[in-house]
Amino acid sequence: MKTTDKLFVPSLPTLWPHMLMAPPRPGALPPFSSPNARYFYFARNAVWLTIKMLRLDGGEVLMPAYHHGVEVEAVVDAGAIPRFYRVGSRWDVDVADVAKRITPKTRALYLIHYAGFPGPVDAMRKLADEHGIPLIEDCALSLLSSDGATPLGTTGDVGIFCLYKTLPVPNGGALVVNGKRSYSLPEPPAPPLASTFSHTVSALLQNLELRGGAVGRGLRGLVRSVGHGAVKAASVERVATGTQHFDRRHVDLGMSPLTKRIALAQDLEGIVEARRRNYFLLLGRLRDVSPPLFNQLPAGVSPLFYPMVVQDKELLLAKLREKGIDAIDFWKRFHPACDPSEFPEVAQLRRTILEIPCHQDLSPEVMGQVADVVREALKSERRPSKRAS
Ligand SMILES: Cc1ncc(COP(=O)(O)O)c(C=O)c1O
Incomplete structure (x- = not known):
């Protein structure tokens, strides 16, 4: 390639048309392998519900100082108080610092696995058990990732996942409850069809551009401008994914059936x-x-x-x-x-x-x-x- 040529390298995987028709494959990794998975529009909804489900509201949750921010917003909105522990310059969670910061007010430990790289989940599990408090394992950035043979999200009391950062799906987050205790959780309603449709078309168009070069790019531009006009005219509610802030209005939103269909068909x-x-x-x-x-x-x-x-x-x-x-x-x-x-x-x-x-x-x-x-x-x-x- 000449360095003057323009590439098309999207930040997320695109949707290939055949994925809409492909038959399901057995899901060998969480959340798909878990009988206790609940699906939502976003992972942030799962964080919010975890606080409520574990009755952590009013208590303190010890979280990493290296965080996105939206997961902290969800914890705060659900009524818990975040406290923070040290993470080093190589994304290394300082377990000794976590131990030092646990007080009688600490009601849960929160671990984030960064971009698929496993955090010290066993040490955090041990610490949580010693203090009789739950461990929340945030795998929003680590779907499909394992620590050796142990899939991430299976050691904490709950595992939280985001689907749309790794798979070409229009939305999707998941909450997996590990261990014996069962919780009766509401089945969240499906999101607006128009929102799912809009995200799906956008991922299909990205695929066209990925494969079609300049022709694909031109077509994508054309469809997008027509699409924007149509969305505006129909005042369609498009619930954006990947946004920076927690919005209480979307906390009850579930995952679309189409997401499940596409996700289960993936290799x-x-x-x-x-x-x-x-x-x-x-x-x-x-x-x-x-x-x-x-x-x-x-x-x-x-x-x-x-x-x-x-x-x-x-x-x-x-x-x-x-x-x-x-x-x-x-x-x-x-x-x-x-x-x-x-x-x-x-x-x-x-x-x-x-x-x-x-x-x-x-x-x-x-x-x-x-x-x-x-x-x-x-x-x-x-x-x-x-x-x-
Ligand atoms: C660590 C972490 N947890 C939770 C979330 C929330 O994910 P979602 O966008 O699916 O709500 C994010 C989002 O980037 C994140 O980085």
């Missing part, structure tokens, strides 16, 4: 394999220009993206997007309840990590092109600017 093992292959390709091509956060991919890990450490996020993002790579600024902000000055390593992570896509829809050829563009952009980031010279 989950193939997805994990493709993601691992793409991650290794980037690791091999980028480790000399940007010190990797993780030098290896432990067995079972299904990476959500390649976490790249950069000095100037804004500049890098602009350069990658200019070339058609939809990189994402990963977790820029602390929730207001968390004091950044108490967690300098997390503040540093928030300033320096970009998500480079490595999902199942990207071929090795495309990954090679992505690596070329990233290398070029990193080089220009390091070149002294004219003003500085």
Whole structure:
């Protein structure tokens, strides 16, 4: 590829038309393998319901200082008080710090597995058991990922998952209750059909662009402008996914039947394999220009993206997007309840990590092109600017 050519590298996998018709496969990984899974529109709804279900409202929940923010908002909205523990500069949860911060007011521990990389779930389980409190395992960024042979989301009292960050589905989050205790949970209503339809069409159009190059891109642009007009005219309620904030109006929204259909038809093992292959390709091509956060991919890990450490996020993002790579600024902000000055390593992570896509829809050829563009952009980031010279 010439570096002037524009790529199309979406941040999420696209929807292939055949996936709408494919027969279901047996789901060997949670949440699909669990008889106790409840499905929602978002993972944040599962976080909110977990607080209510475990009767944690009024109590304190010990959460990582490295968080998205929306999961903290869900905890707060449900009536619990978040307290925070230290996470180091390699996404390493400081279990000793967690232990130190547990008080009689602590009613639960909250662990996030970052981008498919397993956190210290056994140590957290032990700590929770010693204090007789539940462990909430947040796998919103870690669907299909395992710690060796143990699937993530199966050790905590509950496992929480987001489907649409890993699979080409229009919406979907899940709550899995592990252990013997059963809870009677409401079956949330299906979301507005128009919302599911709008997200599905958008993922199909992205697929067209991915496969169709310039023709696909033109067609997508045309359909999108007609679609926007139609959506406006019909005043359709499109409940956006991937948003930054918790909205109580959507807390009862369930998952669409179409999501389940698409999810169950996926080759989950193939997805994990493709993601691992793409991650290794980037690791091999980028480790000399940007010190990797993780030098290896432990067995079972299904990476959500390649976490790249950069000095100037804004500049890098602009350069990658200019070339058609939809990189994402990963977790820029602390929730207001968390004091950044108490967690300098997390503040540093928030300033320096970009998500480079490595999902199942990207071929090795495309990954090679992505690596070329990233290398070029990193080089220009390091070149002294004219003003500085
Ligand atoms: C750690 C974590 N938990 C929960 C969520 C909420 O996921 P959803 O967008 O499905 O509500 C997110 C969203 O990015 C997240 O990063």
